[in-house]
Amino acid sequence: MTTNRICIIGAASGVGAKDHGCEDGPVAFHRSQAWHELERHPLIDWGRTRFAQDMPGHAQVERVADICHELAGGVAGTLAAGAFPLLIGVDHSVTIGMWSGVARFISARLDLLWIDAHLDSHTPETSYYGAIHGMPLACLLGRGDKRLLGKGIPGVQVSPQPACPGNRRIQPGQRSPWRHCASDLGTDWRDSAAIDPPAAIIRVGAPLKSPR
Secondary structure: OOOOOEEEEEEEOOOOOOOHHHHHHHHHHHOOHHHHHHOOOOOEEEOOOEEOOOOOOOOHHHHHHHHHHHHHHHHHHHHHOOOEEEEEEOOHHHHHHHHHHHHHHHOOOEOOEOOOOOOOOOOOOOOOOOOHHHOHHHHHOOOOOHHHOOOOOOOOOEOOOOEOOOOOOOOOOOOHHHHHHHHHOOOOEEEEEEOOOOOEEEEEOOOOOOOO
């Protein structure tokens, strides 16, 4: 698919983050001077902003699962309409929905380049604080709370060769989802040396394929 049109999707959620105030980020940007300049561009549109719903009596993880389900549908629909989805959010847990939406559109696992200072591959068993914003990559690899898995396609959403440059430190337990995913899919797991300390890169299995 080739497209020049960009559709911005707001993900107004702070449910999975340490600071719930980050949910205001997409709305603040939409009201900013920066957006007022960008909206004049003929190939940039602001689509629908998804908001984390108040769900009295429901657990935090259920609220995250709800907005990620909404985002997955929004991203897949944007791609199906021939536009490039650009998601604006601050709570890292929303990336579960974003990349699951891409997987749904292509009906396959996607190749992923994850650039972040943190690996975000904790599970409820390895997280010190139970912070869901530290778990999205594990969920995309098919590990974690079942309510956060399979939002795009059944099972694993990303190929077993994601590359993750820029990590400052890999916390204990964050390697586990990578090893399990590699084992389940019959590939080798390797943890490479640092590129430029303290940045590091991890790859699972074979080198990344060319973009589809």
